[in-house]
Every structure is written in structure tokens, then in C-alpha cells.
Amino acid sequence: MAAPLVPPAVRALGYVAALLTTVSFFPQALKTLRSGDTSGISLRMYGLFTAGIALWAVYGVCTGDGPLIAANLITLVPAGIVLERKLRAWPR
Numbered sequence: 051m052a053a054p055l056v057p058p059a060v061r062a063l064g065y066v067a068a069l070l071t072t073v074s075f076f077p078q079a080l081k082t083l084r085s086g087d088t089s090g091i092s093l094r095m096y097g098l099f100t101a102g103i104a105l106w107a108v109y110g111v112c113t114g115d116g117p118l119i120a121a122n123l124i125t126l127v128p129a130g131i132v133l134e135r136k137l138r139a140w141p142r
Contacts, residue, residue, distance in 0.1 A: 052123045061117065068121030079128030088136040101142055 056064075082088060103126050110118030 058073055058130045064117030068117040072124045075128040079131045082132050082135050088139045091132060091136050093136050093140055100133045103129055108133050
């Protein structure tokens with residue numbers, strides 16, 4: 051399925067929004083990696099969030115939406131890191 055024609059300025063807006071929301075997850079992932087502390091993180095929330103990010107990425111691939119694909123595949127990395135650390139610490 052081909053993506054609908056989107057004006058370049060609107061597509062650029064999508065990539066800027068994707069960049070901002072994606073970059074926002076890296077500080078939490080770095081903090082979690084450095085400290086190893088996941089006590090303040092909800093396992094349910096991060097599990098659901100990470101699954102949602104993965105599904106949004108699949109949806110983006112299915113619709114050919116570049117910003118959606120990029121944002122969600124990149125966000126999946128820090129979200130997956132935090133979730134993996136939380137799962138390691140669980141059920142503590």
C-alpha cells in the first residue's frame with residue numbers, strides 16, 4: 051500500500067515530532083542503565099507501552115508512513131532497554 055501524498059512541510063513536521071518524542075526516552079534508558087534502579091517504573095505500563103510502540107511501527111510499515119516507522123522503531127530501543135531491566139529486577 052502506497053503512502054498518501056503528503057506535502058514536504060507536513061512530512062518534515064512529522065519527522066520533527068518523531069525526533070522529539072523519540073529522543074525523550076533516551077534519558078530514562080541511560081539513567082536506568084547507569085543506576086540499575088527500576089523501582090519507580092511500572093512493569094505493566096512499560097510492557098503495554100513497549101507493545102504499543104511495536105504495533106505502531108508495524109502499522110507505520112503497513113501504511114508506508116515514514117515518520118511513524120522511524121519514531122517507533124527508534125523509540126522501541128530505549129523502551130525495550132528499560133523494559134528488559136525492569137523484567138530482570140522483577141518481582142523484587
